[in-house]
Structure formats: C-alpha cells, structure tokens
Amino acid sequence: MKIATWNVNSIRTRQEQVLGWLQTNPVDILCLQETKVTDQQFPRVPFEDLGYHLSISGQKAYNGVAIFSRQPLEDVTVGFAAILDPNTVQTFDEQKRVIAGTLDGIRIINLYVPNGASVGSEKYIYKLSWLKLLKEYLQKTLEQTPNICVCGDFNIALEDRDIHDPKGRENHIMASEAERQALTEILDLGLADAFRKFNTESGQFSWWDYRAASFPRNKGWRIDHHYLSSSLYDKAKSCIIDKTPRTLEKPSDHTPVIVEL
C-alpha cells in the first residue's frame, strides 16, 4: 500500500497538478492539507472520475484536510472530538486540521499541524497546546488500533539535518526546542519516522519557501512526515520525496512524500 501526503496550498488552484500527479502516481491513499475550501465547494468530481473516494474536512480560505483513497475508507472521523472530550477540544476543532480513516486494518491519520507564526506568539502557544491534544488523541487511538500511520504537514523539523541551514534555529518557528520536545513526546508513544528508515542524509526537504529562489538553491525544510507504529515501521518498504511537482509552474510550496507499506 502506498500512502502519500501533500500540502497543496489550495486544492482549487492545484487541481490540475494533483490530477496529473495521481495519473502518474496512482497511490492507494493521498492525504492533502491546506485545501482552503469548504466541503460544498470542493472540486470532487474530477478526482472521483479518476477512481478515488473522497473524505474531506474543510473551511473557507484557511486550513482544510482531505483523504483520497482507491478503496472506500472505514470509520472516517474529523477533528479531535472523535476521540477526546468534545467540550475540551471544541474550539480547536473549529480549524479543520484532523481527518482519519481505516483501510486494511491500518488507521490513517492526516494532520495539518498549526504553523505557529513566530516563537512566543499567541499562535505559537496555540501550536504547542494543539500538539498536547494531539498526543492525547494518538495515545487513545493507539489503545484502539495498534497499526497507525500518522502523516501530514507537521510544521516541525525534528533534527538539524532536516533544515538547510540550522544555525539560529532555537528561535525559529518549526525548529524551536519546545516544538521539537512536543513532537518527541508524541513519537515516544511508539511512532517512528518512515523517511529516516531509508535515508539518513541531510539536504532532503519537503518544503521550500516561495521567496528568495529557495527551491533552485535547495534551501528547504523537511516538515512533511509519515510516522508509523512499530509493526508498520518494520514492514515499510520505501519512503521517498517526489520533487517533481515543485518544479512546475505555480507549484505548491510543499511537494509529496510517499511511503510504501
């Protein structure tokens, strides 16, 4: 089974690129982030015509996640409230960042982790609070389902080798100690980075800033991940970053990452 994750930065703007990519890369599962569209306005038909089932959770202008699957998913849920106390997480679920579904006994959890704006800002505090809830959400999920694949745009580079230029990173969003600590605590539940099973080199990224010619200079970050529970991690066959879509005209600033289980 191939599971891809791709922050498309607007599904309506990227519709043709996503369709083209799926024709060349007919993955079993495609997890999308930053669809930036309400469910009513989501361009479902072209993807359904390609043979995909769509599970979507979006909102106007911001955020939004979706899972495309060749086979229908079971037990699709959106938001933290599917697992956690709705009264506690209600305000967090207003931002559409979490969708999950099951295929062949594997629980696939697709995430768009908050960006955090800048270290110490209100949005940064929100990001850390969100990650704390994510830990509880995944802990309870693992109690129900041992086989999980948690993927998406984490907006965190866990190690310096995941950043083109790590100097000064302690005050940089996506690399600060508190963010890394929050993610490490989540991984300590029993999850491991599929990409690093196969590739230990630096210089391999999934996101490049639109500005300052970051992509041609390969000044990027690796912030899009697949985290697998132990039995899936042991079985993983490959995990690759496909830079091709980032070379196109009007690309997303992220590019797809694909794990094969």
Added chain:
DNA sequence: ATGGCTAACCCGGTTAGA
C-alpha cells in the same frame, strides 16, 4: 536585511503561510 512570494478574500490591501 523581519526583506522576499503566493493564495483567499472582497475588491487593493489585509491575513496567513513557514
């Protein structure tokens, strides 16, 4: 160098991304 680039929104300037 707090720049630079892109997208949505409501209509050219703001908010957000990372």
